[in-house]
Amino acid sequence: MKLVAEMRHDMIGITLLTLLALLTIIQVLLIRSEYIKQFASIRLSQDLANIIHDVRIPQQVAASAVSMILLPDTDPSTVKEMIQAVAHSLSAMQRLLDTALLRVKAGVKPVPVRLTEAFQDICTIHEAACREKSLLWRFYLAPSAKGALLVDANVLIQMLV
Numbered sequence: 001m002k003l004v005a006e007m008r009h010d011m012i013g014i015t016l017l018t019l020l021a022l023l024t025i026i027q028v029l030l031i032r033s034e035y036i037k038q039f040a041s042i043r044l045s046q047d048l049a050n051i052i053h054d055v056r057i058p059q060q061v062a063a064s065a066v067s068m069i070l071l072p073d074t075d076p077s078t079v080k081e082m083i084q085a086v087a088h089s090l091s092a093m094q095r096l097l098d099t100a101l102l103r104v105k106a107g108v109k110p111v112p113v114r115l116t117e118a119f120q121d122i123c124t125i126h127e128a129a130c131r132e133k134s135l136l137w138r139f140y141l142a143p144s145a146k147g148a149l150l151v152d153a154n155v156l157i158q159m160l161v
Helices: 004-070 076-106 115-132 153-160
Strands: 112-114 150-152
Touching: 004 076, 004 115, 076 115, 112 115
Parallel strands: none
Antiparallel strands: 112 150
């Protein structure tokens, strides 16, 4: 039979081992927490880089359309369409920024855009540019395509770039 003094040493050893195990678990949890914070920071910076890239496209469209409007030999009949294209481009830029802000703040997925509207905006810009170069540009949208076909704006931009 063990003496009380020997049992006390065993209990102290078991207690110290338990404390050491708890400290190790706490350390692992702290390291995991730091890793999660760093991963979130990296993800946020990647999201911001994507936002900047996505906003550049409608910005370039608006700048190009304004430059074409300012050309001295621009056909006055196309000016209205170009201004409309600029308005659509700025509206798209606003939607992208609003969507990005939601994603950054709350992790919400991007708001889908109507594919038919996106094609119409792109074709309006191409049509005006082709007219300036005396080229014919035709765009026909089948009546069956006017439904609510929604696509992810980020995927659409990636395909167009």
